[in-house]
Structures are given as structure tokens and as C-alpha cells.
Amino acid sequence: MLFPGAAGELEGLWKEAAGPPRGSAVFAHPHPLHGGTMHNKVVYRAVQALTQSGFATLRFQFRGVGLSKGRYDAGRGEIDDVRSALDEAESRGGLPLVAGGFSFGAAMALKASDADSRVAAFVGLGLPVAAESGRMLPLPPASRPALFVVGERDAYGPPADLARFLQSAPWVRMVVVPDADHFFEGRLEELGAAVREFLETLALPAVARARTP
Helix, strand or coil, rough: CCCCCCCCCCCEEEEEECCCCCCEEECCCCCHHHHHCCCCCCHHHHHCCCCCCCCEEEEECCCCCCCCCCCCCCCCCCHHHHHHHHHHHHHHCCCCCEECCCCCCHHHHHHHHCCCCCCCEEEEECCCCHHHHHHHCCCCCCCCCCEEEECCCCCCCCHHHHHHHCCCCCEEEEEEEECCCCCCCCCHHHCCCCCCCHHCCCCCCCCEEECCC
């Protein structure tokens, strides 16, 4: 599927929720200049967890990746790509929205959803707080449940660095996956379980179709 973006059409995959719908979600992929695409294994596992937990989910290609128009914009235009994806998810599946991403995608989704009142929860995997794309990140607002999952051996966002970033946000849940690297190699089951457990505890408003596709 293709949907409108600020730099032209964006390529995406929409997956309906399994079971009774609880809302819609957007999940963003890792860094475009390092081979990141919406087909990444971590992204796929996160989408599985979201749809199994009742959220119709849109994963998409950032500008310049796959069939998406435009070109890499050093993390500026990519924030707009996430916003466009949130608009598309709302139009297809209604509210409430869950925003999230892996690595670079987690940073972009965190920035894009910061002041978006439609977003009821956030899921960040491997947030790269020790990398360039992890600078100047906002904390999730106190009104928004948020989960951050990090590998014990993550070099781009070590648990100690992530804990420092989140220290003034005690309402946020942080999960460390033992013996996992940044890509959760060999630990995808534990990753999916952590995301499902978080989603299943969310108390969210009833689904409302805010706009007609």
C-alpha cells in the first residue's frame, strides 16, 4: 500500500488486529542508512505483538526506502513521516493510537508523538540514547503509558544510559532483556513477550473511528 507523506507517497503494510479491536498502531523501522526497513526482524516481531494484542498496525518505509518517495533527511523529515503514518492509521483503524519504533524509528516516533493527543501509549525498542539520533529526545508525558525495552548488551543505548534518560519519568516501564544485543539476536521471543505483557495491561478508551478513509 501507498499513503500520503510530506515528501511524497510512503510505502506501508497494514495488518488488522487479531480479536476484538482495541485501537491502531504505527511502528517505525531502524536507520535507513544502515539497512533499516519495515521488514526488519524486530519490527516484524513488534507488529506481531501489537496485532495479537488487538491493535491494527501500520509499519512503513521512511522516505527514500523501498517505494517511499523522497530521500533521507537526517531525522528531520522522518519525524513528519511518522506523523503521516499516524494520520493514516487513524483513518484506517480509528483511535486510540499506539506509537512506537525500533532504534532510529523509536527516536523518530518519540519525537513525532510528543505533543500528539491522539497517542495513548508508546513502545520504544532499542532507543539509541548513546547515538546521534538519540539526542534531544523528549520524555513521554506523564499521562501516557510507555514501555522501553533494551538489550543487556546494547551498544547504542546501554541500559545504564537509558535508565538515566528515564530517571525523571517514574511512570515509564523499562525492561532489560538479558544477554541481548541491540538487535535482540536470539532473544526475539522475550522481546515479543515484554511488548504483549505491556499492551495487555493498558486501560484505553473504546475504539472510535475518527475519520473515514
